[in-house]
Amino acid sequence: MAYEEMKCRKCGKPIQFAEGAPWIRCVYCGAEYTRTAKKEKAGEVQPIGNGGNPLFEAFLPAGWTYRIIEDGSFSSLAPVCLGIAFTGPGGVQMTFLPFAYYKDAAVRANPFSPQSVPGEQFDGMSLVRYRKRAALPQYAYERIAAITKTTQLRVEPMDAGVLKEKAAWFGREAGQKLQGAVHTEQGKFRVQVFAEGRSFRGYFATVQAYLDPGERTRTDAGRDFLKKGMAFLGAMYGIGGMASYDWGKAFDVLLLTPEGDPAEYEMIFDEFLRTIAYSPYYYAMQEAELRRTEQVQINGAMQRQQNAIRSSQQISRTLSETSDIVNQAYWDRSERMDRVWEKNSEAVRGVNSYTDSTGRQYEADVAYDHVYRHGDDTFAGSKNGSVDLGPEWEELKRG
Known part of the structure; x- marks a missing residue:
């Protein structure tokens, strides 16, 4: 007989689910489980996007729907900001926001540029978004608050091993964009949000990469000085986009459910994190927009x-x-x-x-x-x- 192995959420010990069995009891602590979570997970990795031009590839549970949204974290290194909003059974919602890059500062760069959210500014001349890099728990709190439009929430760190491969991938991507050796951090958090008189629970995950100013070589420092000099000259002639960037995010993902045990959706959340990938079409859109931005500057x-x-x-x-x-x-x-x-x-x-x-x-x-x-x-x-x-x-x- 075939068996499916899982970990008991109460005591953490491994238990085996016999194929076709509707429920199981943990032999260590007596906790009982049904196949609800397995049914929710049923799905496959598939293209996600508009028409015949998929933007992403990821695990999509059976019965879930999605729509393409915009993050708004525009910068000249990542000018396309298309993400995904998922809807599942029972009112579960999952939001995926794409990668973006920032200058590590909370100082307004251009007096003519409006401030979008506290601690974040967009310079319309240089096309650079300024945002102070925060520790992952604080960043998670700020991003969840921005998505849910409430500050009544709790954030608890979890084991983020599921993001290890994605962190390695984004380290390589960000190293090319930031033009230097980068450090990467991954974070997964258990979340509780209070909004509209209700309690929502779920998970948040992110991957970040950043340059460490204390470990830059003289060559790196010289290149940054040259960039700043070019940015100053560029400002005199109306050219933007020359300022250097200090850090970026690979993505932000938030899953919330208004009812039931959010642990039932953790395997869906983890499977999505393992499989999410940007399509060649998404990168082609980025390159097309970068070329258009350069033409605007010229x-x-x-x-x-x-x-x-x-x-x-x-x-x-x-x-x-x-x-x-x-x-x-x-x-x-x-x-x-x-x-x-x-x-x-x-x-x-x-x-x-x-x-x-x-x-x-x-x-x-x-x-x-x-x-x-x-x-x-x-x-x-x-x-x-x-x-x-x-x-x-x-x-x-x-x-």
Whole structure:
């Protein structure tokens, strides 16, 4: 007869489940178990994503549904932030948030950039997200609070051995992104959340990688100094994204259930952690967005050197060579970030946008309230609009 081995949750001793048996009693402590957990686990590793372009591959329990969501942890090293929200039987919810990178500081980098959440800022010019790196228990508390929209919660560390392989993988990935030797940490936590008069219990897991400033070589320090110098010059010409990063997360995963014993879902949670992987399509989206971001920065440098009232180039929002791998949610977020960058750029450079009767766009110094055009390359500005240049002159419309 075939047997399935499991560990008793009460005494920790190994026990065997006979194939087809509906229940079992632990011979050491007498605790009884049914096959409920086994039924919940039934499922398989499969592609997860939109249409024929899977974003991830992971274990998905039978009967569970999912939808693609956005994390919002945008940075120039990980500009695509698509995650997954799962729904299971009995109201169980599991949220997967993707990898992101941060600068280890809680200082506002750009006065024109709004602060998103306490302790975290996004610089629209450099496209860098600033977030102070915290110890794993504190980080877990902050992330769970942000996901559940409540601070009434408890976090208890657990054995995180199930994340060992994922930590090794992310150490290699982050080492290339952060350009240096990195340390990795993995954390798994038992969680209890109090919200809307109810108690939810479950699990949270994360993997982090970070550079240790105390162990950087002189070469590393020199490269970082060069980056900071380039970032300073880049800021003068409207180029961002040169600042170095200090740490990143491989993912955050939170499972909560409003009823029953959360231990019944721990094997599902662990199986998901072991199998979750980013697809080649996800990485292709990252590379496409990185190239687009670089083009935005280059165009920004060119515009800074042009005359304030000469026509500026329209930044293309289309990557024709990757159009077959870009979904609508990705483009919606990209367009919003383009708008944020454009308005920040105008404010920093001291210009306003104008449009002529044909729809052609121009930029002019904020000192002028009215701007006029004659022909293709002759312009005039007025501070009070009282000038009368004649019918051959067209007043441009403020954008």
